[in-house]
Amino acid sequence: MFLPSSNSFRFRVNFGIAAFSLIALFAGIRNLFSVIAMSNLLSYQVYLHRNPVSEYFVFLPVFLILPFLFREKREQNFRRLAQVLCPLLLFYPLLLFAWDNFFFLPLSLILFGWAAFRAGSMAAGPLRRKWEKDRHFSSAWIPYLVGGLYVAGVLWGVSMQVRAHKAMFLLYSDWGTYADSYLNLLKTGGPAWWNWLSTGAHWNPLVNLVMTGAIWIHPRAETIFVMNSAVIYSAVPLAYALSRAAGLSRGMGLFFAIAALLNPTFSHMNLTMFYGFHPVNFAIPLLLLFFLFREKGSRLGMGMVFFLSLMVQETMMIFWFGYGLYLLSRRQWRTGLPLTLFTLFGFFLLSSWILPRICDTDVYPQMLMFHSLGSTPAEVVLSPFQKASAFWSICFQWQNFAFLLTLMIPFFFCVWMSPSMLLAVVPLLAGICLRPSPDVKSVVFQYGVETSTLLLALAVLNVGRIMRKEHSRFPALLNAGMKRYPPKTLGLALCIATGITVLGAYYCFGMTKFIGKHTLESFFQDTDESVLIREMKSLVPPGSRVLSSERLRTHFLFDFSTDIFTVSRKTNDVLVMNLHDSMMDSPDKVEKVRRGIAFDRKVIPLAAYSSNNQQFVLFRIADPMNALPAGKLPKSSxxxxxxxxxxxxxxxxxxxxxxxxxxxxxxxxxxxxxxxxxxxxxxxxxxxxxxxxxxxxxxxxxxxxxxxxxxxxxxxxxxxxxxxxxxxxxxxxxxxxxxxxx
CATH class of the missing domain: 2.60.40 (Immunoglobulin-like)
Structure with missing residues (x-):
């Protein structure tokens, strides 16, 4: 009961709460699906529909519930409805202050999920018992379905990258940089042995070994795309395996496999905005394998995965430092203290001594991102005291909160059942949130990979804890005003709420095909420029070096030696440029090169192509002794x-x-x-x-x-x-x- 009063008064109160909650529900649905058309995950802005559904839509539920006034047990039905939907009353202040704001998206999903949890708590028990009683088929097919989901995820990811590559959307940085490095590692008499330890100014010997082997087998761009998708969507079968190891049913394992497939962060990692690949994606299978071995009690497996993860990227040292802090918070001194000290020393050794020497730089190459706080990791750590004004202004950028909310939303309710392990990602998230540029604080980049993977693992483990009747105060908080429910019912309610938040997060923040706030079609113009690329390649003599602009370079990478278009030109070089890609190729550099070749008789125009309002030009650098005068445009009086x-x-x-x-x-x-x-x-x-x-x-x-x-x-x-x-x-x-x- 909501209020200790007469039956008539209680009924009116419950009816009012139910009616206003339903109006709020429909108002939230209207705003989410009809008013807000698109979201920009870089600027965290939303774009509104010009012609949304009429405001009168929100009053539809009032007419739908009127017939229930004349049915039996109306007092009980409206009391239950009021209990389930009362969190939706928070939509009123949310719609009042943030209806056209990015924060409406994650906060509305929390409210939807909260109401779903309360509804699941009330209904999941009877439904579960009926399901167990009337079930007539085996769940043995579920592992095969999980395998099919993994294959579907890989195919979708590869298809997305191939389409983006053919449309000349992907940049040379990052995926082209890594592909170029892997090709150089394969060259006979190639770079020194220490180049196997670092590519792209990161510490990544394991990824270098695996990817170079794959490129050796099939030296094409598609190899990078397949390997990238394979490690990203490995989260699907590994989430299922972790669920089973945590004692969950096959059905729940399937649920978390689907949740991994629809994770918004993972959905962006194929394109990574337009960078196309990053070695940190290898952290996804390794972290999930670590927790899988942890649940199985295999110290050998945990140790092997821990060692391999340190070879993925130097920032994994920061993750394990945070995990060491988590162990210390659990008073596991014998494991936590050595892990914390080892990873802290390891990161400073890599960032302050090893990587600067391998990359031939004075400081850790990634310190450029923290330029306003310091030029070394130690200076950044001390910046709250040495540069307090800059530190706190960056710390409280509103984009930090938008980024953290976007990361948390898919598994929001599962994570808070037992959130202590979140301490493991606090140092890592601090390193992201303390970057002065707000544009990098987005799930479209690779900076949320480790955190999203931990949140997935923690969600699985926390549902397992609930099902094993381990105590948590969070369900009672979510179900305030309702009776207590058994652990299995709460576990199912958690899955129902998480289903709402995962689907909602994928719709609002994920890279989707057709529907959603961030569709593939809105991201880049899906055109196939393969024929154009083949024509340009046919004009390049074998053995020539191709000097190219940013988006074009990767198309010549596997067939020719390449370099950036601004380097010094040599005889037999071929210069290839896109004159209208001002976003990626600095206009002043493009024009400086063009002016330099316009009056150079050694530079011979080869061809020009126009496609989708992009202008492509090719020039050949001829031997000055044999160069013929270049043709010009026709003239008339x-x-x-x-x-x-x-x-x-x-x-x-x-x-x-x-x-x-x-x-x-x-x-x-x-x-x-x-x-x-x-x-x-x-x-x-x-x-x-x-x-x-x-x-x-x-x-x-x-x-x-x-x-x-x-x-x-x-x-x-x-x-x-x-x-x-x-x-x-x-x-x-x-x-x-x-x-x-x-």
Whole structure:
């Protein structure tokens, strides 16, 4: 009972609580699914639908519950409904203050999960008994289903990366950097032995050995993608195995396998924004194996996995330091104290002495991320005292709380059943949250891998503790105002609540295919540029070195020697650039290189390609003794040009534009009237009944900058678009193309 009063008054109170809770439920559902359209996990911003479902939708449950007023046991039914749904009343302040805020997403999932836990506590017991009584089939098929889920996860991850690679979305950093390192390790008479210990400025000898072996077997980009997915989604079968070792049923094991498959952090690790691969993903199977051996009581297995994990990345030392603190908090002095001291010394040895020498740097390479707190790990540790103002301002960045909530949400209720093991990830999370840049504090990057893996393991172990009748105060807190329920019922209720939070977190924060706040289609333009890449490769002579811009370099990596496009050029080099990828290739560096080759007779234009408003150019560095003069654009007199087609109003006096159309074909022409000191892009907007089609071309297809051409030179290109109603065209000055730099 909610209030000690008359039956009539109690009924009215319970009815009111139930009605207002249902209205809050529908209001939360409307805001989550209809009002908030997308979420940005870098800036933690949300984007709203222009035409959400009507506000009257929230009053629908009032009409749905009215018939129950005339049914038997209405007092009991509304009392139970009020007990289950009363946490949803917190939606009212949440909707009032944060309806258009990122924090609405995780906090609403907590409220949904809380109500689901209370409902599960009330209903799971009878349902479980009925299930056990009426079950007519065996659960022996579940391990095979888990295997199928693992294969499905790997195939989805590989498919995602292959599509992103073909669309030229993935960068050379990080996955190309590692692939290049693995290829170099395979070269006869290659790098020194210590390069097997570190790639990408990290300590990762185990990953180097495994990945180099895989590349040796099949030296293609797809090998990286398959290995990456294999270790990420190893969480699926290992979560099932850990569940069984913790004493859970096959059904619960299947549940946690699905939860691992839908973990938002893991779903992003294939693309890792656009970096494509990181060795820390190998921590996923190793950490889960550690806890699996821990449940089985195998000290040998735990020791082997512990040793191997130290070879994945130097930050694993920080994780095990935190785990040592957890053991000390449990008064396990004989294990915790040596582990804490060993890992603390090991990390400072790796970061302060070994890695700087291997990477040929003065300090630990990752210290750049902590530039405002210190230049060494010791200075960062002492920053609360030496740089208190900077430390606390970074510590309380609101993005830290958004990041931690996003990590916690999938297994929020399971974790807090016995949260002491969270101490293991506190030092690791501190290292992430103390980075000044808020953009890196996101589940789309690899920084949450170890934490998410521990949360998955801890969720499984805590449900096992509940099922074994180990005491926890958290269920009683969640079920305040309700009677006590047996452990098995609470375990099932935990799974029900976790099912809500896992599905909700995947919908709000995961990398999904079609539905969700963060879909693959919204992440990058899914186009296949394989034919274009093959054409560009066919123009590169065997044995040539390819100097390339960021997104293009990985496509030449396995067939040619490569380097960044800004390095010094040598004879027989081939220069390949994308002139419109300003986000990844610094525009001032691109224009500096272009100006350097525009008047160099050794640089011969090979080809230019336009695709999806991206401009690709290829040049060959010829022998100066045999180099022939490069061709230029055709020329015409001003009078002859002005007699062609329809004029385009042009505000830049250095250029004149015209176009000719025949059916759906449009020929655009721009003539240089006076040689400018800069280069331009030509922008054309074609307005059609079905929308506006943009078309962007670099002048002279990027091979011949405008500042390198004589007056009268004509640049032309065709566009085939039917039913054009209006045309807007102009030349746009390319930043930094005047040679003055920043």
């Amino acid at each position: 001003f009078m002859e040009f002005d007699s062609i087609g329809i004029p385009i109003l042009e505000s830049d006096p250095h250029f004149a534009g015209r176009y000719v159309h025949s059916g759906g074909n449009y020929l655009f022409l721009w003539q240089i009237r006076k040689t400018p000191e800069y280069d331009v892009d030509v922008s054309v907007l074609l307005e059609c009944p079905y929308g506006t089609i943009p078309c962007l071309r670099a002048f002279g297809f990027g091979l011949f900058p405008a500042y390198s051409l004589e007056p009268g030179s004509v640049f032309r290109f065709e566009v085939n678009v039917p039913d054009v109603r209006n045309i807007k065209a102009e030349v746009i000055r390319r930043p930094f193309s005047d040679g003055k730099g920043k």
